[in-house]
Amino acid sequence: MNDAIERVRVKNQILSVIKMHGSQTAVDLATKLQVSPMAIRQHMQTLQDEQLVTYSEQKQAVGRPVKFWQLTEKANALFPNHHADLVVKLIEGVRKVFGEAGLGLLIGERTQAQIQTYSAQMQHAQNWRERVAILTQLRTQEGYMAEIIEESPGVLLLAENHCSICAAAQSCSQLCSSELQVFETLLGSDVNVERVEHILSGDRRCAYRISSCN
The missing domain is CATH 3.30.1380 (Muramoyl-pentapeptide Carboxypeptidase; domain 2)
Incomplete structure (x- = not known):
């Protein structure tokens, strides 16, 4: 039960950080939330499966493209929109x-x-x-x-x-x-x-x- 509560807490924090600061990489999110990048990537996969986040890729001079995560309209609907x-x-x-x-x-x-x-x-x-x-x-x-x-x-x-x-x-x-x-x-x-x-x-x-x- 505690693990489930923690997953929900981190998920909500991820959504709030992206809402407040715009597109984020997994490393950005890990730094802000003090969670390992691997754990963040696992959360992002879950959030993507729930259609709450999507991403765009930015090519780098060296290495693989970097994913920049942003909220979907479904995720934006989770934030208050008064009546x-x-x-x-x-x-x-x-x-x-x-x-x-x-x-x-x-x-x-x-x-x-x-x-x-x-x-x-x-x-x-x-x-x-x-x-x-x-x-x-x-x-x-x-x-x-x-x-x-x-x-x-x-x-x-x-x-x-x-x-x-x-x-x-x-x-x-x-x-x-x-x-x-x-x-x-x-x-x-x-x-x-x-x-x-x-x-x-x-x-x-x-x-x-x-x-x-x-």
Whole structure:
């Protein structure tokens, strides 16, 4: 029983690492999880049999091609997508009854509610970096698997490795536009916010480059 629990634990860790960091080799995963590469390869075979991972090969100057593992759509479905079917049906219902204008009003109301909720958590932030840190924490709590990456002095990348409203965003692109508006409003006029990666455009994650204007 303990062996079975351990296998499940490592499997979940593997899926989470790939979700957070993108394509990984067996050696990458072994290093991050402190497990032997041989054990990782055994797990990857099991995950492939379960159709949770797939791979692409990259040729090397010497030796055999290296496998880079990534998640399948089936694996992505294991991560939270808050009441996706219900939300999509509600969006379709609002659009049918109230039209695009009514849907726009609904999204606008949601945007303002988000801004108010986040702002209450940021009231003691001393600078834009602290605001980004708080926003990242709040987004992670909501299932976005967010992280901060320091690109260069004065430039941060807020990366969201999972979209917990992806199905809804596919049905209503205004949701994505409103997310950018929320970030711009919360982080203030002393920074520039630019979306540089977008799941709906085929990228692995959504990412926002935040740079100081000073």
